[in-house]
Amino acid sequence: xxxxxxxxxxxxxxxxxxxxxxxxxxxxxxxxxxxxxxxxxxxxxxxxxxxxxxxxxxxxxxxxxxxxxxxxxxxxxxxxxxxxxxxxxxxxxxxxxxxxxxxxxxxxxxxxxxxxxxxxxxxxxxxxxxxxxxxxxxxxxxxxxxxxxxxxxxxxxxxxxxxxxxxxxxxxxxxxxxxxxxxxxxxxxxxxxxxxxxxxxxxxxxxxxxxxxxxxxxxxxxxxxxxxxxxxxxxxxxxxxxxxxxxxxxxxxxxxxxxxxxxxxxxxxxxxxxxxxxxxxxxxxxxxxxxxxxxxxxxx
Numbered sequence: 001x002x003x004x005x006x007x008x009x010x011x012x013x014x015x016x017x018x019x020x021x022x023x024x025x026x027x028x029x030x031x032x033x034x035x036x037x038x039x040x041x042x043x044x045x046x047x048x049x050x051x052x053x054x055x056x057x058x059x060x061x062x063x064x065x066x067x068x069x070x071x072x073x074x075x076x077x078x079x080x081x082x083x084x085x086x087x088x089x090x091x092x093x094x095x096x097x098x099x100x101x102x103x104x105x106x107x108x109x110x111x112x113x114x115x116x117x118x119x120x121x122x123x124x125x126x127x128x129x130x131x132x133x134x135x136x137x138x139x140x141x142x143x144x145x146x147x148x149x150x151x152x153x154x155x156x157x158x159x160x161x162x163x164x165x166x167x168x169x170x171x172x173x174x175x176x177x178x179x180x181x182x183x184x185x186x187x188x189x190x191x192x193x194x195x196x197x198x199x200x201x202x203x204x205x206x207x208x209x210x211x212x213x214x215x216x217x218x219x220x221x222x223x224x225x226x227x228x229x230x231x232x233x234x235x236x237x238x239x240x241x242x243x244x245x246x247x248x249x250x251x252x253x254x255x256x257x258x259x260x261x262x263x264x265x266x267x268x269x270x271x272x273x274x275x276x277x278x279x280x281x282x283x284x285x286x287x288x289x290x291x292x293x294x295x296x297x298x299x300x
Contacts, residue, residue, distance in 0.1 A: 178220010
């Protein structure tokens with residue numbers, strides 16, 4: 001009889017231990033680990049791979065030149081492009097050229113953000129507005145940005161206002177559609193809970209809709225910046241005027257006009273570098289913060 005009681009106690013103890021282990025495991029799954037990644041690991045996983053990729057591209061580029069796949073006038077050696085960088089730097093115009101385009105692109109994107117956000121909310125929340133202009137926004141998003149340059153020049157002339165108009169027409173539909181997509185994915189339970197707690201109207205939009213739609217909104221912002229940058233480059237390439245200053249798009253067009261292939265490659269690389277830098281410095285941290293806030297990103 002004593003052995004039976006002992007066995008029953010052991011079984012209950014084992015069951016209790018199993019339940020405790022299960023609860024601990026569930027708690028561990030729910031808990032987001034927020035420890036910092038070592039710098040060495042960041043360098044190894046995030047910095048080294050892009051550097052290796054760049055080195056590989058340059059090596060292939062140099063090999064194609066050595067193999068004389070095409071003439072040097074069509075494919076310059078990497079050192080010739082580096083010489084173009086050095087010349088612009090020594091002339092003191094390299095940073096000025098980059099800043100001319102970056103400042104236009106960022107200001108145009110902020111204007112697009114100020115217009116696209118309320119427009120997206122209006123389209124997402126008002127059925128009549130969605131039915132009226134929702135398809136138009138989708139159509140504008142698929143329209144190439146370069147198509148807006150000729151009418152913008154005719155309407156506004158060769159000035160910065162024309163540049164910003166082209167950026168807005170390219171970026172606003174992307175930002176608005178991104179927000180509409182995010183709002184459409186908000187669970188109805190969130191909206192009902194918000195109404196129960198008195199979060200209606202603008203208060204419900206600010207405290208319930210916008211936070212829940214943030215992933216889709218951030219995706220729209222990234223796409224909006226990409227359209228802003230592409231639209232600006234198209235405008236700078238086509239529209240040329242001394243009053244506009246020298247931007248990256250105009251630098252590319254000048255290289256084409258002068259048959260300066262090192263200059264053309266330099267402009268392309270600078271445009272690519274700026275686009276990557278903005279994404280890494282602005283949108284990638286924002287995206288990680290959103291994912292981390294929802295427990296979807298374990299390591300910081």
